[in-house]
Amino acid sequence: MIRPKYYYVPPAPLRKIFRSIIWNSTSDNILISIDDGPCESSTTKILETLGDSGVKALFFVTADAAIKNRLPVKEIIKQGHLIGNHSFSHKKLRFLSGHVLKKEIVDSKSAIEDITGSPVVYFRPPYGAFDPFVLKAITDSRQKCVMWSLLSGDYLGNRKDTEKVIRNYLNSDSIIVYHDNLKSKNTIIESLKSTIQIANEKDYKIGEPSECLS
Template identity: 25%
Template sequence: MEANKIVDWAHLIGVIAEAGLTYASDSNDLKRYGVIKEAAQDMLSHYREPHEDLPRRVPNGENKIYLTFDDGPDPVYTPQILDLLKKYGITCTFFLMGERVREHPHIVKRILDEGHAIGNHTYTHPYMVLLNEKELNEELSRTDEAIRDAVGFAPVLFRPPYGLLNQGDIDLVRARGYEIMMWSEEFEMFDWSFPGVDNMVRLIEEKTESGSIILLHDGGGNREETVRTVEKVVPLLLERGFHFASDYLEQSRNEHGHEAAGTAR
């Protein structure tokens, strides 16, 4: 079997297991999904080298949290999400796929015009661990070019598709001037699996704390549940005193002792 098919199946099995563990209702389910997750991780270990731990939250004493969206822009769901963010007066971060930026540059412009941050999420959403250096550079460059054509600059933030990468990928991405933004592991909501709006709202309410990075998706399929989750959970978190931020780049570089930089290259 080709390596990409093995990784594809192993990753799919793994995320299904993770989703099951996230929303499991009893101990038997936890055991079953735990076994499945271990098997998937063992399969992926043959293709994923060990790498440094990347930050999964943003330490701060200001009750800041970071709501992020991957895989857009989408002509149906991204505007609906933007409408809600505007309604509540908050800013977030969107990680954009280059091929979708090419199709919907006007949505990227709206994202920027309304004060949100953007990041590179590759052009075609590949498994980075299977790409050689030339292929990865092409994925990054084509996305930068698409975003630059849409809004006049290329972003500094980067998020790896599926969260899969190795140390070589990290080194290459950083050498190109990107800051990598992952997400808090408890906040991969698996919204693409339709876990239910109430389940997602409950989980976000229960686990959000200062510095949390929440991962949702505005593109890649039917995102009706995601839109409804945003509509319900944002006012609840605002009532609890959380502040939605889009300054990850500045916070991250200050945390590591670097001079704070802008959001574009």
């Protein structure tokens, strides 16, 4: 059974209060974002699925995972996707000391850039947890905070529920979140395929990350 709407779609007042955050695609195209990778058991399959459909995605990787799995990160880039920063070690960023916050937001950026060889511009806080201090640290490090307008719930492990959520709440400018991690590994592939199909049925386009965040 699916949860209440606000679990998947951030409430409008929250989006209005934090206007500096990117909540929706800035073009009339859907953005697919995939958090938490790279993951040994799922990244390759995800790349195959996206490749078969000609879809490009934004992968928010953690520096920890990227350092451990450099090759998949390079493969993500080679296949024309974009890499974003999802912190160093996937901590909740609220209430951290300045020193730890710097590691999670700034040092992670440099560590990922050392692997990708190109600037990292977009940051997504783990668990979507932020406060004004976190947002300032993101902006000061010349990254842009990207949240989402549609959480797929893939990590809850029920493919049918995820499909229902996408069918109910997908818009032409949605930023959808999936997960490249152990919790989602049995649902993400089929969920990605059904999302691409639902977007086609609704005549929505899935955009390239750079055009969705320009």
